[in-house]
Amino acid sequence: MCGIIGCVTKGNCYRYLISSLEKLEYRGYDSAGIAVLSEAGLAIRKKKGGVKNLFGEELSGRAGIGHTRWATHGAPSDANAHPHVCGKFALVHNGIVENYAKLREELSAAGETFLSETDSEVIVKLIARSYTGNFFAAVSSACSRLEGSYAIAVLCEDFPEEIVCAKYKSPLIAGASSSALFVCSDVPALSGEAEYIAAAEDGEFIHIRGGEIDFCDGAGRRIGKKFSKVTETSLGGRRRCATYMEEEIFEIPRALEDTLAWLNAADFAPCARAMRQAKKVFAVACGTAYHAALLFKDIVEKEVRIPVLCHTSSEFRYRDPLVEEGDLVVAVSQSGETADTLEAARLARERGGFVLAVTNVSCSSLSSLADFTVVMRAGPEIAVAATKSYNCQLLCLYYIAAQLCFYKKTQMPAYMPELASLPEAARASFKTFPAMDMLAEKLRGAQSMYFLGRDRDVRTAAEGALKVKEIAYVFAEGYAAGELKHGTLALVERGFPVIAVSTRADLAKKTENALEEVKSRGAYTVLLSQYGFMEESCADFKCKLPSVSEPLMPVISVIPLQYFACRMCLLRGYDPDKPRNLAKSVTVE
Secondary structure: OOEEEEEEEOOOOHHHHHHHHHHHHHHOOOEEEEEEEEOOEEEEEEEEOOHHHHOOOOOOOOEEEEEEEOOOOOOOOOOOOOOEEEOOEEEEEEOOEOOHHHHHHHHHHOOOOOOOOOOOHHHHHHHHHHOOOOHHHHHHHHHOOOOEOEEEEEEEOOOOOOEEEEEEEOOOEEEEOOOEEEEEOOHHHHOOOOOEEEEOOOOOEEEEEOOEEEEEOOOOOEOOOOOEEOOOOOOOOOOOOOOHHHHHHHOHHHHHHHHHHHHHHOOOHHHHHHHHHOOOEEEEEOHHHHHHHHHHHHHHHHHOOOOEEEEEHHHHHHHOOOOOOOOEEEEEEOOOOOHHHHHHHHHHHHOOOEEEEEEOOOOOHHHHHOOEEEEOOOOOOOOOOOOHHHHHHHHHHHHHHHHHHHHHHOOOOOOHHHHHHHHHHHHHHHHHHHHHHHHHHHHOOOOEEEEEEOOOHHHHHHHHHHHHHHHHOOEEEEEEHHHHHHOHHHHOOOOOEEEEEOOOHHHHHHHHHHHHHHHOOOOEEEEEEOOHHHHHOOOOEEEEOOOOOHHHHHHHHHHHHHHHHHHHHHHOOOOOOOOOOOOOOOOOO
């Protein structure tokens, strides 16, 4: 979940490193560092905290590497910050070396002294000890000893305008422009810089030298690689908001429009046979994407009348899942680099499943692994907490469910023509924001709260609760309203906030009964619904949602909750873009 950048430029690389690290800071922000290589040797600057702590006098050199860290081994500190140095080498690393303890013990016995608590430092020491004058061979030899995941970029003082990089189960992308050559962990790092990009596969190396980028195997043999024109790296501008999260919420209508345009033009014929003959359907995802996968399960079971087995990716492969030849497996990941989801998809393919990926990044590892990829057009999402990507995931999954319905039943669901109304409904949802401002002010001191729903609203409730936990640091639980009496009602006391989402008319009374139950015990009750009869509700606070057809409401009803969580966060004095202990792309298990 760390961010890495490397570049070899015609001029000084310092500006490129700092600019790219600022764009990568959503991948980790507990420490940052750069190494610049000139004829005078390596110059290192690394600090605990954000990239701004690296500002100062420019370090001069044509080749450099940089890093933003999300701690896995060792607390945030100057010493644990990357780059790590040994002899003539400097290294940055994203991933986890699972056998680092054994390697560290071996290296310590051989006389090496460690300056950090990280697993990454063992890699640079292995490289230094393997070095006999061949830079590439030393890196390759060290990588052959590693277990786990890694994307690394390495400098060597004997090769002042070269970078050697390696990838295994962590993303690594090369980029090129007329003035510089790059390697990075994520495409947004190259926004406004690279004109062409290509992604490395597991086990591949990238060698930047002599004004060229070579992809190689471990023996140094070149691998043919096609570079693509950069089309999706623009980060956009903050038109109206002080934070990325707020801006990305306001981008939801545009993101839905762009995603819908892609879906309407997409050819799902390669999925036809797999969908028509699928014996079982699985859905795998993590976090917010898992809530989207649960809604996919609800949609398919309602419209297609076949069961969908939904799993968190982190548990999927440890359950010995019942995936067989011909099963359909839908894998959902915003970044396409979520380690657990990649492993789940890889296992599904090994067992003969047809993997259909939903991701926001066309050149991601998940896209490369999948049999077919649906690429949502949410645009880069910099805030750690997912907002617009969740709405676009839902849109894609509604569309996939419709395709499955067509190939299984030769008919489209009734909601299909109404997908076009979602962008305008999302814009209409912004009218709820003044009410959410008032609610956030009312509840800013809350220590815990419930989010309730029925049927698909349970998924929205769970996502609303997750957002509040992620960025406002309030314990929140998304719960099926009918389950209150089976234990959780015990926690309700005077002033306890209970927020209910009710978008199904035939279940409205059931939800109302749940609010009555908690209100009679002193709870502060909130109701979100698109229906007029909500005005007669017992709720203490009511918010009218814009109306679309009931099956599609989860795409819209979540927007006020996303905004509410953001406002709660800001009112409590936190940064919604950089929640503690979290990073955007979870590339380690």
